[in-house]
Structure formats: C-alpha cells, structure tokens
Amino acid sequence: MKRGALASLAVLALAACQPRPPAAINGYVEAEFIRVAAPLAGRLVALSVQRGQQVAAGAPLFVLEHDSEAAAVSESQARVAQSEAQVRDLARGQRRDELAAAQAALDAGRAALAQSESDLKRERELAQSGFTSGATLTAALARRNADAARVRQLEAQLRTARQGAREDTQAAALAQAAAARAALEQSRWRLAQKSVTAPVTARVEDTLYRVGEWVNAGSPVVSLLEPGALKLRFFVPENLLAQLQPGSAVQAECDGCGAPFSATVRRVASEAEFTPPVIYSKENRQRLVFMVEASPSPQDAQKLRPGLPVQLRQIVSSVK
Missing domain, CATH: 2.40.50.100 (RNA polymerase II/Efflux pump adaptor protein, barrel-sandwich hybrid domain)
Incomplete structure (x- = not known):
C-alpha cells in the first residue's frame, strides 16, 4: 500500500510539473461600420x-x-444662359438695323462732303476771275473741312459698331459667365447631396x-x-504581450462557429487598460491587460456577428 501510494504521488507530481495550456482569453467581435x-x-x-x-x-x-436646392439649380441655369447671351451680344457688335443706320449716315456725310468740295472748287474759280469775295471762299472751305471731319467721325463709328464692345467689357462679360457656371455647379452639387x-x-x-x-x-x-469588416478584440495579460505583435497569427473559437479559426493581429494597444496603483510586483502584474485587435479571414468573418463572445485559444505564430 505504501509503495502504491508513493507511485500515485509520483504520478501526480510529474503531472503537476508538465506545462499547462494557457487559459482561454475572452474577447468579442467588433464591427467597423x-x-x-x-x-x-x-x-x-x-x-x-x-x-x-x-x-x-x-x-x-x-x-x-431638396425643393430649395432644385430651385437654386434652375436659377443658376437661367443666370448662365443670361451671361452667355451677353457675351455673344458683346462679341457680335450692333444689330443689323443699327449697322444699316450707321452706313446710311456715312453715305449722307460723304454726299455732303462731295457737295461742299464742288462748291469750294467753284468758289475758287470765281475768286480767280474776281467775281467773288475772299469771305465767300473762306466759308466754302470751312464747310468742306467740316463735312470731311463729319465723314471721318461716321466712318469711325461704323467700324466700332462692327467690332462690338471693347476688349475689357468683353473680358468682364466672360468672367461673369464663368462665375455663373461655377455657381451652377455648386447648386447641382448641393442638390446631389440630398x-x-x-x-x-x-x-x-x-x-x-x-x-x-x-x-x-x-x-x-x-x-x-461591409462583408468581412469585423475584428476580434481581446484583452491580453502582459506576460503574453511579447508573442502578440502586429502580424502574429492566433486561433480563436466561438459558440456556434464550428471549428476554431485563425486571425491575424493588426493592432496592439500601447498602454495597459488597467494599471496597478503602486509598484509592479508579480501579483499585480497579472492585472495588466493590453487590448489586441485581430482580423479573421473574409470566409471566417461571414459566420461572426458584432458583439459575439470569442475566446483566444492559441497563438499559432508570432513575429520575431
């Protein structure tokens, strides 16, 4: 009996010396919405x-x-049409009837100039023969000069009417049209956001x-x-922290999930969740836990749900 009891005690002592598998580390599934x-x-x-x-x-x-935004789009479209029409009008010059009136005025001025030049020629011939005074000749010359100046004025006005507005005025109209188009794009964007x-x-x-x-x-x-936008979140004691670095592979399981599945560690918290208030002894080091996040494969993520409890059973591989 003593020998059998000693043998039993030896077996128990040997079993106690064998390394025990680590206890499961609890965690849960968290979604990234x-x-x-x-x-x-x-x-x-x-x-x-x-x-x-x-x-x-x-x-x-x-x-x-979006009634207000739709109305703003309509208003902006009308402003764009108005500004673009103004640009075309300024570039085109005056209307056809206005150009015709300017041409007619020029023709009348040229006719008056021709008449005054004929009168001036006749007065010069009479002056040479002594049949007219110098004052009459001077008046005829003044009329001819005035008619010539009037013709030059009408010619300049006709050229201006054909050319359209000044370059600065056209540039201002183009800038206004660009601003109207930009306002239209803003109105369309606001409408689309609704x-x-x-x-x-x-x-x-x-x-x-x-x-x-x-x-x-x-x-x-x-x-x-999204499909697979789930992660496992565990709180790991500090004595396992060295084995769990980004890139490490872990094995987890959950109720109703079937066989254990693997996940890859993506993040390890830089600070402990619970810190002992005094000193770091062997006893209070057990209170240090660090948050670890791991991503399962898309196939394994399909059988998980947010908030589902999971257990970390094994560290498959660690980053050296």
Missing part, C-alpha cells in the same frame, strides 16, 4: 432600405427634401431616422457593414 450621412440638413422624405438588407455600391439609400447612395456593397445594419424626421447636417442616417 460605415455610417452614411448627408453634408446638408433637411427633412427625410424617402428611406429606400431596411435593416438587414443587402445593398450594392451605388444603390439609393435615402433622400432629404440623394445619398451606398458607397460600397454592404449589409444595412441599422437605420437611424424615420421618414418625416429632421436630419441635421452630417448626422448618419444609415449604418452599413
């Missing part, structure tokens, strides 16, 4: 999705009231407003979850 919002405020007039629905990238999500589509293919995790409610600018209306 995409919270879709509009940059402008407005009343929610349409919600095109429901919780749990799968949506493709570009699918409509919701619409805010109809929001899905940025990626994802599942609708939650809808945060109901139709008819007022939505502030930047407030999320729909929460999306």
